[in-house]
Structure formats: structure tokens, C-alpha cells
Amino acid sequence: MSAIRHEHAARKLRRNAPVFAALGDETRLTLLTKLCGGLPLSIARLTESSALTRQAITKHLGVLQDAGLVRGVRRGRENLFELEPRPLDEARRALDGISRQWDEALARLKSFVEE
Amino acid sequence: MSAIRHEHAARKLRRNAPVFAALGDETRLTLLTKLCGGLPLSIARLTESSALTRQAITKHLGVLQDAGLVRGVRRGRENLFELEPRPLDEARRALDGISRQWDEALARLKSFVEE
DNA sequence: CTAATCTGCAACCAGGAGGTTGCATATGAA
């Protein structure tokens, strides 16, 4: 039986909860898309195109950093933030896993009905 | 320039914020993995293996349903919940998009440095 | 040196999230 693999995938998925939580906010998703350009951006730069306060943006960056989605490095008086793609890939693969399990389950159920 | 495609992907990503928010909780991820089996499960069944109250589970199912990740259908005195795979796929594709844009951006930056 | 800029820290606030309890209601079984 694939019960073991199922439990493994479940744990893998659950482990990504903080990443999904960090992604569950439009402001943070907007920040990520800005950092997708590849160039590290300062807090001030990231605040420019937003209606929110610098402090709000700072907090959002903190959430993203705690989730491992972003990394901040100090340069002079500014704090440059850069995207960290690995957690994103892992989350994507976790979603892959659940979709695959769903498909397999449906296939099993279908073949069971047809016999 | 691919600025248009970039903005399109950004909007697509932002649209999935509620889905990610719904995924950002271990209890709800556990519920999803249980529903991955393909068989619709009642609230009572989903509560059995949990330390939480039935009411708590009900609320979590409500969140998942509002995000479109799950669909509840009444059968007799029980409410059976079933996974809805489409939003998951869409969210996965949105993550794909941001990863791809990151890779492309790095490639551009690299070729720019090398010239 | 002085002024402008970028950031960090702390306090504060409103509202929502997660959870519980209690009670009412609908349905299935005997």
C-alpha cells in the first residue's frame, strides 16, 4: 500500500504551512514579484510604489524573511532584500504531490467501479 | 520587453492570495491530505482523528470552501466534503511563473555581466 | 560639519483568526 508515501507527503505538505501563510497576503505577493527581477531592492525602493508606510513594508519583509522566502543583506545605510527561490520550489512540489495523490486516488476509484 | 507578461503574472499570483492564506495552516493542510483519498468525508469523520473540536474543524472547512479548495454536499444528516483540485493547480502554476521569472532574470543578469 | 536619507525600535490600535462552550435542529435507527 502507498500509505507510507501518503504520510510522507502529508508531512512534507504540513511543513510548508508557514510558507503558504507568508504567501497569503497580496502585499507580500507584490513584494515577491518586485524581487523577481533579480536585483536586490532596499526597503525605501520597495516602499516607493506602495500606498503603505515603510514600517508596514518592513513588517511584511520580516514575515517573508521568517518564512525563508527572502533574504536581507545590509549595504551601507540600506537593507537590500533579495528573493530566495528554494522554499518556493519546495512549496510548489508539495502542491504537486497533493495533486498527484488526488489523481491516483481517482484512478483507483474509477478502476474499482469498472470491475 | 516582457514587462507586460511580468505584470500579467503578478496579477495572476496576487489573485491566488486567498488560496495561499487558506493553505497557511497545518490543520487545514491535514484536512486536505485526508480528502486527497478521493472519498468525500463527513465533518464527524474528519474530526475523529483530530484533537480539536468539531466546531473548529467546521470553521476550517468553511475557510477551505471559501477559498474554493473544497466543496461540501449534503447527504442525509451529514455534510460530505470533497477536494476541489482546480485552485490548487492554479496556485501551483502561479508559483511556477514566479520561479520561471526569477530564472529568466538571473540569466539576463548573467549574460549582461559576461558581455 | 551639517543636512538629508535609510533604517530600526517601541507603543498603540482595530479587527480578524482560531478555538471553546452551550443550545437548537434535523435525520436515521430501533
Place this chain on the structure above:
DNA sequence: TTCATATGCAACCTCCTGGTTGCAGATTAG
């Protein structure tokens, strides 16, 4: 009918989240 089961609704509580303002410190520009 009568009892057990499955659910829904509402009130309540605590804690976290998203956001603000004010001020202080560090760094760069002139």
C-alpha cells in the same frame, strides 16, 4: 415514537496581524 447521531448557529475569549505614529541612530552627500 423515542433515542442517538450529525450538524448548525451564536456568543464569547485570547492572541496575532496589519497598520499607524513618533522618535532615535547610522550613514551618505554637499
